[in-house]
Amino acid sequence: MTHTALATHIQGHITQLAGNMVQGWVHDESAPQQQWAVAIMADGQLLALANADQYHPAAPGTGMHGFKVMLSDTQIQHSSAISLTLANHRQVLDTLRLPAQPMAEHTDASSRVQWQPGLTLRGWLVEPEAPHTALGVSAYEGERPVASAKPSRWTNHHNQYVQAAFTLTLPLSMANGEPHELTIKDSQGRELSGSPLVVHEWPQGLAPWVTQLVPKLPSHVHQLLKKQLDRYEQWLPRAVGFNDYPAWQKAFAPTASPRVTQPGTIGLLWLGEPTPQAAPAGKNPWGKQLKVRHYVLNPAEQGKDDASYQALLSEACQACDAVAQLESGDTLAENALALAWNALQEGGTQLVYSDFDMPEADMSVADSQARQPACLPAWDPERQWGQDYLGGGLCLVRSDLLKEAAHPATCFEEFSYAAIEALHAAGQPESAVVHLPEILRQRAKPWPQLTSDAQLARQQARLQRQDAHATLSRHEQQPGLYRLQRSLEQWPSVTLVIPTRDALALLRRCIDTLLEHTDYPGHVQLLVVDNNSQHPETHEYLARLRQRQAQPLGRGRVTFQVLEYPHPFNYAAINNAAVEQCDSELIALVNNDIEALHPEWLCNMAALLMRQGTGAVGAKLLWPNGMVQHGGVLGGQYGGLAGHIGNSWEAHDAGYLGMNQLTQRFSAVTAACLLLRRADYHAVGGLDDRAFPVAFNDVDLCLKLRRLGLNILWTPEARLIHAESATRGKDEAPEKAARAQREMDNLRNRWSTALLTDPAYNPNLGLDIAAAPYTTLALPPRTRTARTNALKR
Template sequence: MSEEVLTKPIATRQASQSPSLCGAITGLYGDVLQGWALDNAQQEQRLVVEIMIDGACVALTRADQFQPNAEVGDQFHGFAVQLRQGWLDGAKHISARVANQDFGLAGDLQLPARPSKDPAPVASRVWHSGGLRLSGWSWDPDAPLRHVEVVVREGDRVLARAPCDIHHHALAERPTSDHGFSIDLPWELADGEVHTLHIENDLGDPLSGSPIKMCCWPEGIEGLLRQHDNQGPDEQTMALLTQIAREQALHLPKSAGFHHYAQWFEVFQHTPPRNTLPLKSRIGVLLISEGDMTLEGLSLASLRGHRATPLKVARASVDNLLPEIKELLEAGCDCIVPIRAGDHFAARALDHLIGLIGEGVAWGYADCDRDGPQGERTLPWLKPVWDVDLFIGADIFTPGAVFGADIVQAALSVLAPANELHTLNWDFLIAGIVLATERLQANVAHLPQVVYHRHHQSAASPELAWPSMDRHQAIAWLCQSMAPGTTVSALPNYPALLRARWPLPLTLPRVSLIVPTRDQVRLLRTCIEGLLNNTDYPHLEIIVVDNQSTDPEALEYLRYLPTQGVKVLSHPFPFNYSAINNRAVEHATGEIIGLVNNDIEIIEAGWLKEMLSQLLRENVGAVGAKLLWPNRMVQHGGVVVGINGLAAHAGNNLEENDAGYLATNQLTRRQSAVTAACLLVRKSVYEELGGLDEKAFPVAFNDVDFCLRIQTSGLNLVWTAFAKLIHAESASRGKDVSLEKRARAHREQQGFIERWSLHGKIDPHYHPSLSHDYLSGPYGGLRMPASCLRNRA
């Protein structure tokens, strides 16, 4: 059946008589059924509607959505239900009725509505979100990957345009859900007059819900300020504004969008440097050039204004840096600062950079950004603490770096122990420095401040760089030197990014996977069958912990599992996630423990080998996986500690194949914490740290607390982008909505804050000047105000 949009019902049946109920199906838009239902006698109630396909109930929905064209009620009696394509295939009749009432909605639909050879209209919906904002979604069934553009006009005047390219929950069951839009209208419409707005797609068709009539006045702080455009607010108004701002600060994002970066840079990125090297120290500047004199001049001009320290500049060819590096070392330079021709330093950048050396630090780096077309500041690379795993995937660290002479000399030694090195390109130089850093366990410092500006033609983000065979070869050499048998490959979707596959031992260790469950047999069966049949690992022990299941079908399945080699333990006590896993670990016979939620679904056979290969590396304490919601949006891309004073998952606004900020959604990297929904840890480490905290964190924050204790012990936490699983978050346990659950959640939150003293502290694997508020989320914007704290690995 072709996907249709029906603006009017094509068949209508007589609704059952009712003195007060009314409603209708208004159309099927693609695979989204819409309509409304209302009880005129009790208009404040929101009715529940049953959706029927060929007489069978397939969905229940509450009629509580905004209906802009409603002629009765308060306009919040609409509904929209996404129907699975499998339900619609071959279907003949769609109807709806008020649940538990003998009242059928008008507007039954007969399917198919038109021959499938006709082009399917663009499916869409638009509504007034309040104030000066319109929201909605639109997608083209004939080109489902295309991003439709919508236009808002009043009469012949175009007010706004927007691409439909953001995630929208109404399309969550579709293969692609990034067809939503949100439009902020011009301020002049907030004049108290009625405005009729027409919203159309790029084919000239009106969106369902258009036209929209709206009337609003300037509201909030901006509305108050606009009343004083010609002169500042008086003292009384200013006092009111201050009080409102203080109250709203508790609920609104405490960050600025990345599009404000140029202004943010001017306000927050001009702090004075902290110099620690004596004035007699000699700085070597390594200018890496392809011979363009104009670009070289731009870079050299930015050297002016540094402190009165001897400075030596050496121009080097991109193909061979070795002669100039030796020249700088032989000239007695204490440190070497590389710069690519066309890039330039910020004011007093050298003073900032050399301030990183001299505190027991082998080398250091600061943040960088890129010149815009007119030289404006754009695209900041705000970097985490030094992370060799992230570096292997993409080098975000060295633009804006300074290397002590000793670590450069050590790099030359590891590259050619017999001093027979004849040529040296940039990528092998950096690989040598990294290998020397790892072998010497040298300190690397990070100054979270933008002091280096990349040329406007350089890559906006690491995944957009031109693939480099030199870097591929250098990283392969580095990984082989760190762990013989490691292979390195480019990512298929992002060939500039690299993946290291670390070797596994010939004799694989036994892995005990612990799966807590209560009822929810459908979820459990999917999880266990995936572990048994779709996981490529020979030495598995699966332990299912039954926490008071009562569903007969679930109990029958639990009795069946031992016949498949699955160990089933009973935990007949109130739910305590920490206690459940701790008891199971006591019964586990594997040297590796895997914590696995019962709502995990296996989608790639090699997930466990990938996680294990990371865990068995030196100084790795635990490993987390990339977890996806069923619609392939990212549910867990690592945990950032300190968001809103607590912790938050990264990547929740990304699809699995999106690059993310600085490509971090596609790269293995170190984190302060990962989720226990799928976590691998050595049993010895688990036991040494006392497992999960049963008393302080029976339900929430136990995994983050456990990971922070691992980190405190000196071990690293690794999140791998290459072990992907489906996770239907909290599908089994549910959300904390009851008063008792909310009180318990509050206690755990407070206990987590008090134990780890998070106020004012920064997750080292997250930049201190990136958003730390809950609404913006990790990587959601720029912190207000910025924080400039020095990090060291």
């Protein structure tokens, strides 16, 4: 192999050897976006290869030129020095002599680990002499490792932000009622402060354990104790990682045989031969109350002879009271049909769907039993158009609804869409669709599955019969998902309300990108609200903005206005004062640290908002590095409050079940970029400037809109950058901390029931304060009764 001379404009350094981990960076001044493959050498021998494409605080440019490689003990012991080169080049960029200096032991100043009730340990860990060094952390019971992780969240360490905070999720086997003493060490074998510690947990929580411990308590004392324990666990919820799903499902699968409330017959329409476990010969545990009939569609006929499918579905609907579809290889949980049937008997219910699980899409042959739980939201029509999640689980539909459909299903994939269209045509309320948050179907194949162009065309036709302004298109990066977009014939006027206090660079960048990357076929007003700016250059910029004439904005036009708000900072009051000055039909609340990324963002939000029944629309907000900052707001997070989701996802990641790429409903979205009607803003009293002057006013606003029966949408079709709290700063000062605590208390007092039963979140999913949403399973699951998407009072 020929080795070319290395250009002098390429620089590289080994910055640290932490234990066996070599770190450094390589950067090319002439090609700052180039990320190189590097080699670690010793005595002319290759030890390791890596890509210099990670963030390193010392790297030039964007910093995304760092590398990390792990060497073995043998490699380090037999090397007097290690060298850094580019892959396939011999010229040395940097050399580190060995042995490295011994590493200092941990103290309270460099580490901490703690346990609160649950199967989660959390803490922080930094290398004492080199805070930016990457370290791993592991938990051991005796000599046996039980959990490991790497610090993944940023924290302030001696006035510099380092990636030091970690979460260790312990296995479900440790929740067996016995104490477990754990030792917590870093990747160099050094024990953390707070270690060892004892974990003592029960899978069903404290209440069942106390009941067994003191079984002879008077009933009124027992009820009082249980109520107190339930409240305690409500604010300190437990969780377990997805890797423990098989044990979790075994522990919490529905086992009690339900009493069938109404007699009836269920038809199961199979694509392929019925799975014996789901269609056991001669076995019917519900006797005469509930009968099950099986209808089989030969896979060879699917897609070739739609008449065969329609005839089979019609036969099932004529002979049965309700129909569901399954695929060969699928199995049902014990009592699944009885549970779904009972839920269907609740007043006005026309369709019931359940959660499900499926094989891991990237499972290896060695791990062929790995399964992924799919824990769904309450009924969300917008999300259903992006993915057929009704058809993912057990979807049981009343036969009368299918028989009366003006546009019946013509193929297997249209079953749930035909049912929803029939509901819409009949004027049925959304409460006619009920979600049963139990994992009742085990799918044989990964989900979602690809559909044909013909199927997409049929879905598009169904969508436009319900909403003539809506379209579906395939998602470019996520096969099996669809983009939901709308357009309008007439575009309402919009005011973008932008509060600011100095921070001129941010404000100028915000306005410049809005003007450059907004194409809106209507009138847009930029209303900047100046809250006591002090710097002369800010005043000069705002004075010029006042004098700025109307100008084109894509297919529309934009005007400018500046409003003074010379009072103490109160985010809610600032926006309320601004909205009072507006006469536009729509109001967009926009932070001054927002940057627009593409021309369609405002059109996509406005068109969704103008759909009947929509109260507010939020955008997909990204950190400057491309990670998701706001992917919607969920209730119940972080101690019964509310929090953003998606912070561990990149912009193009699918997210949990694809939700990072789907227009969908949430209970709230952030006011950093929020669009709503001015009339609705006034109808709910705007932002509450007394209870929520700074934080949670957007959550409160959205929940007030939900209380009016309006829906809150979040869409990835509007993408903007948001540097959260860039001008306001974090709530760390004592007076700010006291105000933040009061706002948290106010949110819990006003909305605790709605937050803890958020229809967008599943009671099977964890609310552990130390874990991000959609990363854990609740221990134990919260109440799993059938639910609609209505806001609970």
